[in-house]
Amino acid sequence: MIDAQDERVRPGTDETFADAVTFAFGDEDADLFALARIGFSPAAGTCSALALVFAGREPVAAVARGDLPAGEFDWQAAEAGDVRATIEEPLRRWTVDFDGDSVGFTARLQALADPMEFGAESPAARAGGVEGYEQLCAVEAEVRTGGRARELRCLGQREHAWGAPRWDEIARAGTVSAWLAPDRAIAVRTVRRADADGHEDEAVSAMLVDTDPADPDGEPAAVAVAEPRLSTTYDGEGHQRRAGLELWVGEEDAMPRRAGGRALCGTTLDLGRLRLDSAFFAWRMEGREGVGRYDLLRRADA
Numbered sequence: 214m215i216d217a218q219d220e221r222v223r224p225g226t227d228e229t230f231a232d233a234v235t236f237a238f239g240d241e242d243a244d245l246f247a248l249a250r251i252g253f254s255p256a257a258g259t260c261s262a263l264a265l266v267f268a269g270r271e272p273v274a275a276v277a278r279g280d281l282p283a284g285e286f287d288w289q290a291a292e293a294g295d296v297r298a299t300i301e302e303p304l305r306r307w308t309v310d311f312d313g314d315s316v317g318f319t320a321r322l323q324a325l326a327d328p329m330e331f332g333a334e335s336p337a338a339r340a341g342g343v344e345g346y347e348q349l350c351a352v353e354a355e356v357r358t359g360g361r362a363r364e365l366r367c368l369g370q371r372e373h374a375w376g377a378p379r380w381d382e383i384a385r386a387g388t389v390s391a392w393l394a395p396d397r398a399i400a401v402r403t404v405r406r407a408d409a410d411g412h413e414d415e416a417v418s419a420m421l422v423d424t425d426p427a428d429p430d431g432e433p434a435a436v437a438v439a440e441p442r443l444s445t446t447y448d449g450e451g452h453q454r455r456a457g458l459e460l461w462v463g464e465e466d467a468m469p470r471r472a473g474g475r476a477l478c479g480t481t482l483d484l485g486r487l488r489l490d491s492a493f494f495a496w497r498m499e500g501r502e503g504v505g506r507y508d509l510l511r512r513a514d515a
Contacts, residue, residue, distance in 0.1 A: 215328040217303035223375040238369025246493040262294035274316035320354035329420030337402035340416035345374030349398035368392035385511030391496040393503035396433035398422040472498035
């Protein structure tokens with residue numbers, strides 16, 4: 214069970230251990246999408262920053278910086294390069310800012326549901342060494358591109374993840390999120406080991422935010438998906454273009470709940486040993502439409 218104490222910085226002595234917070238949001242009608250991430254390495258005493266802004270299909274800002282001095286690091290008010298983030302109320306309200314050379318954004322996020330938890334015993338965490346949680350959020354943002362500022366009111370997410378990923382054993386790790394309504398969201402984590410024979414050998418964990426069909430006026434709740442399945446179509450360069458989800462929420466379910474997505478925009482960042490393919494998707498599920506992110510982090514030699 215995630216509580217306010219989980220908002221604190223996680224200690225770690227392993228050189229590969231990292232603690233990271235990621236914010237993402239997007240509005241398909243406005244054709245604007247943004248992501249910001251701050252990572253902290255306790256053993257090294259350094260932090261990293263990543264920020265992406267898309268206007269249409271093309272990135273207008275793509276920044277990745279590592280080995281920044283961290284100082285007395287605290288998620289209550291964290292800063293790495295041009296990215297800043299604060300906790301206004303644990304597990305409820307946050308802010309994030311990215312101030313690039315000519316592009317930036319300021320966003321306020323309000324949680325709409327309890328955390329979707331990926332604990333240490335979830336299949337993806339066991340395979341990849343990273344655990345954490347994600348929350349569906351209402352977002353109010355100002356995005357600055359092309360010399361103008363635009364106001365957005367949309368859905369998005371805040372994610373907090375920590376661990377020591379075993380990249381000697383992992384070929385790639387995926388993060389999939391779909392923000393479909395204030396009471397509906399999907400979060401998926403995937404890990405493929407380096408010795409896996411194919412897609413079917415991936416470790417997959419998924420959570421669903423939804424209201425109880427027996428109490429449609431009740432509060433949305435986060436539930437674990439008993440058997441999630443993710444299929445992805447890639448282009449010739451290995452970028453994710455389409456995706457389908459089958460969610461067998463209960464072990465006794467007669468039929469899965471399905472969602473489908475297509476890429477709206479994306480880019481690739483060289484992170485040294487790793488390559489990040491980051492995309493925003495349009496998603497559809499049971500008559501509801503929304504957006505979300507689909508990130509693939511892989512070894513550059515995989």
